[in-house]
Amino acid sequence: MRKVSLLPIHIATLAVCVLLAASVAHGQMVTSSKQKFVFKDADGNTDSAEIVTKYASKKIVQPFAKIDPSIDPKLCRAATIAEERAHAHSREQCWHYVKEALLASGAVSSRPDTVNAKDAASELVNKYGFKKLPVRDPYKAPVGSVLVYNNKKGAGHVEIRTKNGFASDFRSKVPSPRPLIGVYSKM
Numbered sequence: 001m002r003k004v005s006l007l008p009i010h011i012a013t014l015a016v017c018v019l020l021a022a023s024v025a026h027g028q029m030v031t032s033s034k035q036k037f038v039f040k041d042a043d044g045n046t047d048s049a050e051i052v053t054k055y056a057s058k059k060i061v062q063p064f065a066k067i068d069p070s071i072d073p074k075l076c077r078a079a080t081i082a083e084e085r086a087h088a089h090s091r092e093q094c095w096h097y098v099k100e101a102l103l104a105s106g107a108v109s110s111r112p113d114t115v116n117a118k119d120a121a122s123e124l125v126n127k128y129g130f131k132k133l134p135v136r137d138p139y140k141a142p143v144g145s146v147l148v149y150n151n152k153k154g155a156g157h158v159e160i161r162t163k164n165g166f167a168s169d170f171r172s173k174v175p176s177p178r179p180l181i182g183v184y185s186k187m
Contacts, residue, residue, distance in 0.1 A: 065163050068142035072186040075144025075160075078105035082160045082167040094168035095120055098146065098158045101167075107144075107186065118156025121148040121181050130184040138166070138175035138183070145185040149178035156181075 036048040067076060082101035091097075095117035102108045107128075114123045124130035124146060135141050141161040149157040157176045159168040161183075166172045 065139075065141065065143045065161050067144075067163075068185075070187055071142050071144055072107060074105045074107040075146075075186060077144075078102050078107045079144045079160045079162045079167065081105055083162045083164070083171060086167040086171040087169060089170055091169045094170075095155070095158045097167075097169040098160055101160060102146075116155040117158040118148065118150045118181065120146065120156075120158045121184060124148075124184050128186070130186050133183045133185055135183040136180065138180060141183045142185065145183050147175065147183050148181040149176045150181050151178045 035051055037051050038046060038048045041047050078101045081104050082098060085097060085101065095112075095114070098117075098120070099108075099112050103111050108124075109128070112120065112123050112127070114120055121132070125132065130146070133141070133145060135145075138147055138161070141147055143161055143163050145161045147159050147161060147166070149159075151157070157168070157178050159166040159172075159176060162171075164173070166175050
């Protein structure tokens with residue numbers, strides 16, 4: 001009669017017991033930690049993450065912009081064009097992009113000449129018939145209006161108010177933090 005070695009049977013039994021004990025311990029770890037979710041990452045290492053029990057969304061502080069019917073509809077088109085052409089991040093060409101949007105929409109008859117964004121206000125008023133609106137809060141600027149900002153050591157910043165936020169060479173939900181020179185529009 002052939003002798004059967006008990007060693008492989010003992011090793012298999014021991015492996016099953018270790019796996020069973022590990023899974024029970026893992027289950028206890030998951031149930032005992034109510035604030036952590038335990039998982040294995042791509043490398044096979046055990047990791048954990050906090051469990052979110054309450055969702056605290058940011059409230060909309062500033063609502064969507066309003067379309068003012070007294071403003072030239074070409075400016076609303078300029079806002080749409082600016083938003084479509086804008087990038088996710090600044091290319092430091094805000095005035096260039098705003099000029100192109102104003103020209104493409106027909107809001108201005110020729111391309112503005114000024115180089116610095118902070119000089120846009122005077123050129124828009126003197127050459128293209130824009131008027132400074134009595135608005136000091138960028139969020140209250142009507143869709144299509146041009147917001148001009150100043151900073152002491154730079155070219156400034158220009159953006160167009162869109163329905164969802166602000167656009168120049170990039171899109172943003174919030175206005176520029178620079179000091180606002182004014183909000184300009186055509187009636």
